[in-house]
Amino acid sequence: MSATLRIKGERLQQRIAQLADVGAIDGGGCARLALSDEDKAGRDLVCDWMRELGLSLTVDAIGNVVGTRAGRVPGAAVMTGSHIDTVRTGGRYDGNLGVLAGLEVIASLNDAGIETERPLAVAFFTNEEGARFAPDMMGSLVFTGELALDEALQTQGIDGSTVAENLARIGYAGTAPTPAAAPHAFVELHVEQGPVLDREGTEIGVVESVQGISWTEIEILGTSNHAGTTPMSLRRDAGWAAGSIISFVRELAQEFGGDQVATVGRIEFFPNLVNVVPNRAVLTVDLRNTDEALLQRAESRLAAHLDALRDAEKVDINTRKLARFAPVPFAPEMTDRIERHALAQGLSTRRMPSGAGHDAQMMAPVCPTAMIFVPSVDGISHNVREYTHPQHIEAGANVLLAVLCELAGATLPAGEPA
């Protein structure tokens, strides 16, 4: 293949803008909740593009769409892709970029008349966001057999209707089998959704892993008392215990260092009055680490802190796991490949974990997988202000092109100079 084969940044931007017009909301963002009318319109547009590019389409029973470009040899495809559903106040890059950059790679190969040994496929997976139906990453979970199809289909959304009803309604209840045959390899291009690359001025993130996630809801039960008449020594203050947990998890993250992050994002006090010692507090702790052993250690330390609080404040504490995912390591041969091509293209790189969940983490157990990140300005995501500079989008798509060509075995048409 030509050393100078490049995607067309302008064409990719046009597709991003056209897809963003579907379900557009004020400020330049998108609301295309999974399996909504807006999602259907977005799917129809992307499927039209896939057909125009000569891809053969399959739709499976959970609505995942795969467009495949034949290779010279039949067999497992080299796959790229992501999702096109959004949160209610989503940006235009999250997910969409990975799908449309895949189409841009196909268009560039078509333009240059380049064939590949292996088939090349571009997929978009159903309900990655989980904003309407839980769990998130539903499509890729079913695609890889991690979630039973029936269970997924029966899932009720926030409006009470099921995944199955909505798939039928929008015409995306397909017939391709799930779990699907494993691809030869999977590469996903995505915006970082965090501030690291933007702050550093680095162009390409080489994603080595997805952080493990531990979400715990903590309920503290104390005694409601008058804030004026109850001496400090006689209190069982659920609010103070909650504050102690907030302080503790920050100290824990600082002590652990590295990739450890810890967040208390949600809290409620009862009765929530200025002059009443709270008798009940509910808060959530979000712990993430790329190292499962460290994540387990963080969980143990949190549990020990709760035990100490039970003793010190004589409060009752109940915990409930809201989510628990082990860290997902990506294949070193894949991350090495991404890094090598990015550097060869003169781009700056940084190896990093993904702090957010992605469809790629579901593919990692079934085939060699990795991700390419491009910078998000100010790390803003799930927000209409999500933005990635065009030159970074182009750089990411060109790295994707090179990696996919290598994986699929791209061959110049006869007669072209090498």
Added chain:
Amino acid sequence: MSATLRIKGERLQQRIAQLADVGAIDGGGCARLALSDEDKAGRDLVCDWMRELGLSLTVDAIGNVVGTRAGRVPGAAVMTGSHIDTVRTGGRYDGNLGVLAGLEVIASLNDAGIETERPLAVAFFTNEEGARFAPDMMGSLVFTGELALDEALQTQGIDGSTVAENLARIGYAGTAPTPAAAPHAFVELHVEQGPVLDREGTEIGVVESVQGISWTEIEILGTSNHAGTTPMSLRRDAGWAAGSIISFVRELAQEFGGDQVATVGRIEFFPNLVNVVPNRAVLTVDLRNTDEALLQRAESRLAAHLDALRDAEKVDINTRKLARFAPVPFAPEMTDRIERHALAQGLSTRRMPSGAGHDAQMMAPVCPTAMIFVPSVDGISHNVREYTHPQHIEAGANVLLAVLCELAGATLPAGEPA
């Protein structure tokens, strides 16, 4: 007067039960919000009792009711009393006890045919609780001239109607002048509404002062970020700052010791999602101390902590004073008198501050004032489970009887043994 003159505990309990039947709610409590139909019914009942006891009634323009028993010499009355309005889920003792014990003192003097030199008066003040109209202690504030009548009358309640409209509706917009002439002295019997006497097994609290109150609402503005993708070092976490304040005020109260109490009773995070670093947190800090200098020092220390947070976490912090009252010291000659009579009656006593606000604190600047506390089981108040044992109610009313008799100059009728 007879050394063995005593109130009738049974009769007092009957009045407490009868008044509690007005606006009764499940669990034995009362809902008689100020100037509601239930409050009117309670007022009517107490006024009937006052008339039956031979008291002459006055009602002022804010609805305070004073029933006076003439003395041998005209002049300023020795006054007792409290309030009969309740919070929405109030108990049957808070306020009511002070008014009905006053009536029981009058009934006991009537039974024994005892005259006093000075007039004796029993008052109930409008809207002590502040649960429907702010500020609380409205009636006693207007009675003593601390709050302008017009301002009080124009106050809108939680249902949008004004104090003036409701006074007219229930027929308690009276004509007695405000501010009223200062009483000779004021004594208020009240349940502690805290756990100290109950825990210690002490029968009588000799209230030396009312704690000063400083309520601050604190708004913290940070940056909303993804809890997975944002390294700890790049966060401006409004939730963490809120947690730090909760921990700080507890440490402050422990360091100060003595009567210092500190409470964070109310908190809200925005957007309040498990996986989003909060960009905004609003919480309240309630600081109380009997010593104004210490209370000011606690406020300064809190302000310094907020400054440190602004620097450390790069958050913006806005504060708003929700309430600020200086501590109110009671007259030593009054507290000494209460203590002396309690001990003479063989009761155990403890000198203590009041952590809650009371009408007595408004009277303190205009006449010698003090309060008598009786134990609240488990310190529970503003709750249908509020309870005080009958023997403690009787003990408190007997101390009130002795103190009022001494202040008013009680004289046995001719022919009775001394």
